[in-house]
Amino acid sequence: MKIAISAEGNNIEARVDARFGRCEYFAIMSEDKEQWEFISNPGVSAGGGAGIHTAQELVNRKVECVLTGRVGPNAMAVLQAAGIKVYTGASGTVREAFEQYKNGLLTLSTTANASPHEGTGKGRK
Amino acid sequence: MFIAVASGKGGTGKTTIATSLALAIKEKYKVQYIDCDVEEPNGHIFLKPEFTYKESVTVQIPQINLSRCIFCGRCAEICAFHALVVLPGNVLSFVELCHSCGGCMHFCPEKAISPAEQEIGWIEGGLADGIEFIQGRLKIGVAVSPPLIQAVKNKRLSGAAVIADVSPGTSCPVIKAVEGADFCILVTESTPFGLHDLELAFGMIQKLKVPGGVVINRSDGKDEDAERFCKEKGIPLLMKFPFSRDIAVNYAKGLPLLAIKPQWKEKLIALWEKCERMGRN
Incomplete structure (x- = not known):
């Protein structure tokens, strides 16, 4: 199973990016290989529909589970339709978020917990 | 003028x-x-004004024929507004993001996308x-x-x-x-x-x-x-x-x-x- 974590940087000590659609990177763990891969999120530069674009990218990469902070309605619709499990409320570093997931501390979500465009221009560093 | x-x-x-x-x-x-x-x-x-006429204004949005679609993802790839998402076995459309450019219909290799009319508003007029x-x-x-x-x-x-x-x-x-x-x-x-x-x-x-x-x-x-x-x-x-x-x-x-x-x-x-x-x- 492939698990994607929204991240501010491209290493496992990077902080989890609370924004799904506009996060800078995804840390992807392939559980069968026990190996991390880091990808830039193409949705970060989208004019509109960032969450949709980001979700499409994860679908294309055959991701089955997402750990993140907040997900908007369009992104959630895509993730749900694709059968991708979404765990929200992840925090700390990528490594810590993965631990939280393994210990069952994250919430499985099926509805959006962010409003449209929430990730735009906010929380940028 | x-x-x-x-x-x-x-x-x-x-x-x-x-x-x-x-x-x-x-x-x-x-x-x-x-x-x-x-x-x-x-x-x-x-x-x-005294409104004496009203007409509907429509735009063309993509309509996917799933029986022809091979889920290649080309339409989602070329859509600059991310109005289409291709999943294995399904296509989602977010029509509110569509700018009616027709790109998806043009580039679909299977001609599985056809235009559907969608009303976006009205024009009203008369003499004032x-x-x-x-x-x-x-x-x-x-x-x-x-x-x-x-x-x-x-x-x-x-x-x-x-x-x-x-x-x-x-x-x-x-x-x-x-x-x-x-x-x-x-x-x-x-x-x-x-x-x-x-x-x-x-x-x-x-x-x-x-x-x-x-x-x-x-x-x-x-x-x-x-x-x-x-x-x-x-x-x-x-x-x-x-x-x-x-x-x-x-x-x-x-x-x-x-x-x-x-x-x-x-x-x-x-x-x-x-x-x-x-x-x-």
């Missing part, structure tokens, strides 16, 4: 100037007023005391208004003095309304916010290559910053309208400027003629 009334900042008095300009010149010219502020058209409140009046009204929930604004503009009468009221800002709906105008009046006010947005609006008309000039509305006599801006940029300062509480009170009751200050009729005619001289054609 097609003159657009824009501003950048909202609430500077676009509709006040546009409606009263129409009323002032209607004896001298055949006037058509087109309200391109389709998200909240309000010129009708002041001109009180001798003025040909037209407005667009965007359907609630629709996010993409430029096709409706274009439909309103397509109703322009040739040979008429056409006055367009435009929405505030400098984004797509404003650009769509102002592009192709013979002249653009930029209505501003003497506040830092007014000046800031005037600069943006001026940059926009320069890019569109539409000649323009500035009207300072609600002037309190201290307009140095706006005046300096006009001088620096070489943009004509067309006219000033002084602040008057009387206008504000009566405007709130739905009275046009000209009904409150009939003595300004000649001033408004002079404004139109100035624009006409400086405009294209």
Whole structure:
């Protein structure tokens, strides 16, 4: 199973990016290989529909589970339709978020917990 | 002659100037007023047209034939607005993001996408005391208004003095309304916010290559910053309208400027003629 974590940087000590659609990177763990891969999120530069674009990218990469902070309605619709499990409320570093997931501390979500465009221009560093 | 009334900042008095300009010149010219502020058209409140026709405006959105689709993902890949998502065995469309470019239909290798008509709003029109009046009204929930604004503009009468009221800002709906105008009046006010947005609006008309000039509305006599801006940029300062509480009170009751200050009729005619001289054609 492939698990994607929204991240501010491209290493496992990077902080989890609370924004799904506009996060800078995804840390992807392939559980069968026990190996991390880091990808830039193409949705970060989208004019509109960032969450949709980001979700499409994860679908294309055959991701089955997402750990993140907040997900908007369009992104959630895509993730749900694709059968991708979404765990929200992840925090700390990528490594810590993965631990939280393994210990069952994250919430499985099926509805959006962010409003449209929430990730735009906010929380940028 | 097609003159657009824009501003950048909202609430500077676009509709006040546009409606009263129409009323002032209607004896001298055949006037058509087109309200391109389709998200909240309000010129009708002041001109009180008798609406005699209404037509629906539609755009084309993609309709996916899943039995032909091979889920290759080409449509989602080329959609600049991310209105389509291709999943294994399904295609999701977010029609509110679609800009009706037709790219998905063009590039689909299986010809599995066909156009479907979707209503985005209406055009309504009629006569307002001798003025040909037209407005667009965007359907609630629709996010993409430029096709409706274009439909309103397509109703322009040739040979008429056409006055367009435009929405505030400098984004797509404003650009769509102002592009192709013979002249653009930029209505501003003497506040830092007014000046800031005037600069943006001026940059926009320069890019569109539409000649323009500035009207300072609600002037309190201290307009140095706006005046300096006009001088620096070489943009004509067309006219000033002084602040008057009387206008504000009566405007709130739905009275046009000209009904409150009939003595300004000649001033408004002079404004139109100035624009006409400086405009294209």
